[in-house]
Amino acid sequence: MTSDPGRDESEFLANYDPRDYDPVSVTVDVVALTIRDGALHVLLVRRGAAPFAGMWALPGGFVQAGGPLQGTEAEDLSEAAVRELAEETGLSAKGGELGRVHLEQLGTYGAPGRDPRMRVISVAYLAFAPELPDPEAGGDAADAAWVAVGALGLTEAGDQRPGTTRRLAFDHARILSDGLERARAKLEYAPLATAFCAPEFTIPELRAVYEAVWGEELHAGNFHRKVLSVPGFVESTGATSDKGGRRGGPRPRLYRAGDARLLHPALLRPSREEEIR
Amino acid sequence: MTSDPGRDESEFLANYDPRDYDPVSVTVDVVALTIRDGALHVLLVRRGAAPFAGMWALPGGFVQAGGPLQGTEAEDLSEAAVRELAEETGLSAKGGELGRVHLEQLGTYGAPGRDPRMRVISVAYLAFAPELPDPEAGGDAADAAWVAVGALGLTEAGDQRPGTTRRLAFDHARILSDGLERARAKLEYAPLATAFCAPEFTIPELRAVYEAVWGEELHAGNFHRKVLSVPGFVESTGATSDKGGRRGGPRPRLYRAGDARLLHPALLRPSREEEIR
DNA sequence: TGAGTTCATCTCGATATGAGAAGAACATAG
DNA sequence: CTATGTTCTTCTCATATCGAGATGAACTCA
Numbered sequence: 284m285t286s287d288p289g290r291d292e293s294e295f296l297a298n299y300d301p302r303d304y305d306p307v308s309v310t311v312d313v314v315a316l317t318i319r320d321g322a323l324h325v326l327l328v329r330r331g332a333a334p335f336a337g338m339w340a341l342p343g344g345f346v347q348a349g350g351p352l353q354g355t356e357a358e359d360l361s362e363a364a365v366r367e368l369a370e371e372t373g374l375s376a377k378g379g380e381l382g383r384v385h386l387e388q389l390g391t392y393g394a395p396g397r398d399p400r401m402r403v404i405s406v407a408y409l410a411f412a413p414e415l416p417d418p419e420a421g422g423d424a425a426d427a428a429w430v431a432v433g434a435l436g437l438t439e440a441g442d443q444r445p446g447t448t449r450r451l452a453f454d455h456a457r458i459l460s461d462g463l464e465r466a467r468a469k470l471e472y473a474p475l476a477t478a479f480c481a482p483e484f485t486i487p488e489l490r491a492v493y494e495a496v497w498g499e500e501l502h503a504g505n506f507h508r509k510v511l512s513v514p515g516f517v518e519s520t521g522a523t524s525d526k527g528g529r530r531g532g533p534r535p536r537l538y539r540a541g542d543a544r545l546l547h548p549a550l551l552r553p554s555r556e557e558e559i560r
Numbered sequence: 561m562t563s564d565p566g567r568d569e570s571e572f573l574a575n576y577d578p579r580d581y582d583p584v585s586v587t588v589d590v591v592a593l594t595i596r597d598g599a600l601h602v603l604l605v606r607r608g609a610a611p612f613a614g615m616w617a618l619p620g621g622f623v624q625a626g627g628p629l630q631g632t633e634a635e636d637l638s639e640a641a642v643r644e645l646a647e648e649t650g651l652s653a654k655g656g657e658l659g660r661v662h663l664e665q666l667g668t669y670g671a672p673g674r675d676p677r678m679r680v681i682s683v684a685y686l687a688f689a690p691e692l693p694d695p696e697a698g699g700d701a702a703d704a705a706w707v708a709v710g711a712l713g714l715t716e717a718g719d720q721r722p723g724t725t726r727r728l729a730f731d732h733a734r735i736l737s738d739g740l741e742r743a744r745a746k747l748e749y750a751p752l753a754t755a756f757c758a759p760e761f762t763i764p765e766l767r768a769v770y771e772a773v774w775g776e777e778l779h780a781g782n783f784h785r786k787v788l789s790v791p792g793f794v795e796s797t798g799a800t801s802d803k804g805g806r807r808g809g810p811r812p813r814l815y816r817a818g819d820a821r822l823l824h825p826a827l828l829r830p831s832r833e834e835e836i837r
Numbered sequence: 838t839g840a841g842t843t844c845a846t847c848t849c850g851a852t853a854t855g856a857g858a859a860g861a862a863c864a865t866a867g
Numbered sequence: 868c869t870a871t872g873t874t875c876t877t878c879t880c881a882t883a884t885c886g887a888g889a890t891g892a893a894c895t896c897a
Contacts, residue, residue, distance in 0.1 A: 358672070359672065503874080781846075782885070808895040825884070
């Protein structure tokens with residue numbers, strides 16, 4: 284050990300040349316989920332450039348490292364996720380459509396060969412959004428659309444069933460599968476379902492979110508009792524919706540998201556018994 | 561769209577030069593946890609080289625990109641985690657001491673400026689190990705040791721309290737904090753506590769794991785009832801420990817880990833009420 | 838031998854859950 | 868306008884789970 288590590292360090296930095304190492308690129312990909320027409324949808328872009336040109340993919344792109352070659356500012360990973368989402372879909376980031384989305388890190392995918400160009404490490408993010416307008420393609424994307432998750436033919440193994448029309452590029456089928464499983468699990472113990480709703484929502488709307496994500500119907504009475512009994516999940520606005528349901532029924536009451544960060548006790552999905560082993 | 565995307569793609573790859581981009585490095589860091597003397601310990605190395613020479617850090621290092629400059633094989637991220645763990649601690653990877661550790665991805669940290677050398681993205685892994693021998697320093701590490709987590713003065717904000725002797729390099733205090741919170745949460749619904757134990761263990765030993773990770777005492781009778789009632793958590797060996805407890809008591813029975821992947825119903829920690837808001 | 842500790846099991850009240858029922862409010866077809 | 872069917876909201880009841888405490892037997896140590 285030296286008595287002056289500070290000197291060692293500046294000396295080290297002066298002699299350090301990153302170009303002596305094999306290059307690795309870092310990208311950010313986003314699994315953005317929303318509910319449309321009662322079904323879970325994911326935001327996809329059609330690739331306009333190689334590799335995998337013409338195939339569908341999660342919105343994403345390279346992280347701006349910050350340096351002289353491209354003259355870009357260094358950005359944190361979550362900032363890169365929001366930027367890519369905005370660039371490739373035409374949705375506005377700050378205060379606009381993307382202002383109310385919940386964003387969290389999903390995982391990082393770095394198997395050798397997952398990108399034919401070079402060694403690419405992808406940091407995947409998971410986003411939950413209320414119903415948003417149709418996206419407009421931008422950046423490298425030839426097209427962009429909300430696609431029903433059920434139409435992608437995802438298998439439990441993270442693949443797509445043969446015959447599925449919209450094929451996903453890279454290992455994005457696996458990333459999407461992981462994101463869906465995370466969403467299903469997290470709805471149990473976190474108040475995330477409200478992120479899919481408008482600022483004011485009804486209990487039946489909230490139940491529709493759970494049913495869309497979990498893919499199974501819930502007991503309306505028990506769900507209602509449960510949501511109101513979990514402290515901080517929702518709070519009443521005192522108001523009532525101005526219309527009844529599409530097929531009849533009384534006007535439901537309106538609620539806001541509460542201040543709880545965890546749901547206790549949790550809302551467990553009925554089908555969990557199958558997954559235990 | 562072209563009618564022959566394959567040609568586009570090979571053409572693209574021929575013209576593609578990664579050196580046109582600002583460089584980003586990717587490292588893997590490991591939060592390796594174990595129980596020693598009834599307390600939770602984490603594996604740390606003392607840095608021998610700049611930056612942060614002399615400070616303590618999580619074991620880790622650069623991912624081998626696979627390329628001509630260094631002549632290394634490309635490796636997946638989890639392989640890199642095991643390799644770094646072995647290199648810097650002298651523990652043997654395959655079939656040896658590291659053979660029985662549980663490894664999972666924790667998260668990725670990429671804030672600009674977190675490494676003074678250059679833009680570095682760190683993929684953090686979380687490892688759960690039964691009691692292992694003392695490590696031997698290797699690679700870039702000047703020293704390596706199991707350190708009691710309680711002695712590091714971690715705050716909820718991911719910092720270290722002033723006056724703590726062992727200072728952590730980079731943002732490793734935050735990474736460690738995140739790893740501990742993941743461990744605490746995951747013990748609730750996954751049979752991970754058995755990963756801290758020998759192949760055969762007693763219910764009181766399992767309870768000691770929960771108490772060490774959660775930092776609170778549990779009701780022995782209720783814990784016993786609960787563990788035996790969760791399907792697939794543990795299975796009886798039929799045998800009985802050959803000694804009683806250190807301070808008396810009957811000889812406890814021996815169990816093995818069961819085949820459950822999720823604990824249902826979960827074992828909820830008593831103190832969770834404080835974290836809800 | 839005696840005192841103190843621990844394992845393993847049981848009891849009891851409080852709480853949570855699943856399934857079903859019922860009344861009131863509403864949309865829509867006729 | 869009326870009749871029919873749907874939906875919201877609240878109940879009931881049986882069952883499952885949980886927290887707290889108690890008990891007897893087995894064991895260590897002084």
